[in-house]
Amino acid sequence: MKLEESFYAGKDPVKVAKALLGKFIFTRIRGKVTAGMIVETEAYSYRERASHAYRGKTKRNRVMFGAGGVSYVYLCYGIHHLFNVVTNDAGIADAVLIRALEPKIGEDLMLKRMKTKKLTRITSGPGKLTKALGINIKHNGKPLWEDELWIEEGLPISKKKIKASARIGIDYAGSDALLPWRFTIEGNVWVSKP
């Protein structure tokens, strides 16, 4: 079952970040399906300095200012595409970054995209998982219940297994870098920094 708009729209990004653990991200590119279970997320709010939306609307972040339930994909360091889920209401620019997946469907195609044969750590990081699933800038701004990129109900994750920690790679955000808004499934080997 695909998650509906109500899962994202009007919802706090921290709550959605936790709720997304265990859910499955699917892509269907040129008819080929790949999917992975979300094992690591980070919440971003326009109210704090780590967010792209902190300084207001720009060409890059404009989809964050729309209603929840669409993707926000952008190019990072000129090389990596990063995939976010927009949450909350229009005008409240909140989002959740997907940082790691556990491969579930179409592993052979993911290996091909990653140019490796070993099914290890190929989706353990925000830049890698988009490459493995074929997500790129053209998916930016698309609702997450369409036919090329979507999210489905997955495995239930008990609250006890959800671990909070500080977000990665945002030292520039000063004290906001300390917010415990990174969520991982404790013990899962596919998280980005074990």
Next chain:
DNA sequence: TACGTGATCACG
């Protein structure tokens, strides 16, 4: 630890 890589953003 160092650096590739290119769009983006805040300046003028």
Next chain:
DNA sequence: GTGATCACGTAA
């Protein structure tokens, strides 16, 4: 226009 910066990954 231009230059600094960057929600990363890999090699070393």
